[in-house]
Amino acid sequence: MDKETEKRNCASMNLDQMSVREMIQLMNEEDQSVIVAIQQVLPKIEQVIEAVIATFQAGGRLIYVGAGTSGRLGILDAVECVPTFDIEPGQVIGLMAGGDTAIKSAVEGAEDSLTLAQEELQAIQLSEHDFLIGLSASGSTPYVKSALAYAKECGVKTASIANNPSSDISALANIAIEVVTGPEVLTGSTRLKAGTAQKLVLNMISTASLIKTGKAYQNLMIDVQGTNQKLIDRSIRIISEATGLSYRQASEAYELAGSVKLAIVMVLAKATKEEAEDLLVQSQGFVRQALELADKK
Template identity: 50%
Template sequence: MTAHAELRAQLDALTTEAFRPDLAEIDRLPTLDIVRLMNAEDATVPAAVADRLPQIAAAVDAIAARMARGGRLVYAGAGTAGRMGVLDASECPPTFNTDPRQVVGLIAGGPTAMVKAVEGAEDSTALAADDLTALGLTATDTVIGVSASGRTPYAIGAVEFARTRGALTVGLSCNAGSALAAAAEHGIEVVVGPEFLTGSTRLKAGTAQKLVLNLISTVTMIRLGKTYGNLMVDVRATNDKLRARSRRIVALATGAPDDEIEAALAATGGEVKNAVLVILGGVDGPTAAALLADTDGHLRAALTRTH
């Protein structure tokens, strides 16, 4: 059997590559009917994610424990899966004030692959090892391999290399019994079924990956004390909208009047979490900073020390 024939046989066995005969003539339907059909397919994705919530929660707890010790979270994937990881990583600094090196997205082929396919990049396990070596991967880090098929060599290679370094590993795929999940300590298989367009895994599979990565990064940051309730108290105010949001967050957390909020933000260099502690804890800016440092940034824990 030739290499192409063998790969075709592998693809034929994947749920994400399955052909839907009932959709074979969608191009002949009115546009509204096509839109309704596709929307109905998309609506099935959250239920598929819900089926894997226990595995997702277990992965989050393990990731948060590593990150609390200074570890990094690294996503590794190719194509759409890689782009989802890069997107999630890039949203963490403005949302949670993380260091850009703390959550990292690796895509097979490098930054160019974000907008243009890089020939053969996803087929290389060695490339994944090289990319992780360049990061100086350690045993405190976590690597999440992301692949709709669960067979992408780059994602599997990333997980396999990470295990040799003692890093925590998670394999996120959209097919059951995947090689990626088997290679990782935490396998998360969100089976979304055949795509609306045969094999176009940027659709339901991509949506599932986005939802799972949202869960992983957001709940991990909650566990790390990056929020106060459902408020983004670690938000980084880098533009006018975010500066306004910062003031709104302090107001929602404290109920304080505008002048008190402005004074607290001025006393803390614009740090939202510190300003909330100044107001609710009745402390000055330096004391708030010291309390948060002593409690690893957990606002609720810091507040208990002010009473």
């Protein structure tokens, strides 16, 4: 069966003759279909998020496995979770066919390997407590298929994200997400609509899952790491937004607490640092629950 992602797009048959404005207008129009395609699979995405939340609550890891663009997107999502949510680097992991070298350069034959993924999953000690998501625009990448098959052998729950219907990886996963984005403007270039769709879905999965484990208060990223001046400034502004303190006062609270989350609880609960730490332990890191506990005292 011909894959949708490999078919020619009737709207772009004369792509090489289009003006730049015509070309980007067409690309913009095609990209709008990605949002509609994702809307069709929101129930499946919700299922995956609920499973990932349960995994995190049980101390397990979220593992992305992909090749090419899909692999890079998994790594990108995993890496960005660390400074955004202050998680341990090993809580969300991205594995890519060809390893770190493949992030910048293609590694010949890596994505066709039927053993490489298993070796890499063994190296990180994959266990039944983890949750694995296989990423493949075509839905037929051998590296990803072998990862899903091995995860099943290990009793690991899995999901797949593909951009073709009835894909091979869908048949191997517990939960199959198929965001059918159709033919690309540039035939077969799945870094376009297919890649955009996968990025948006990964945004949903990691963001919603981590928020539901206490990584946000209101719509504020309260576990952001102040690893540079921009993020320190953001941290102070978050404290100011959450508490109503001036920027200077919020800066002082941040310096005293050493973290955004702790500063917010100290200010809003009118608590000492030690009392706020205890409230967060009791509430398992959820700020709202910590403040409710403080109100009851």
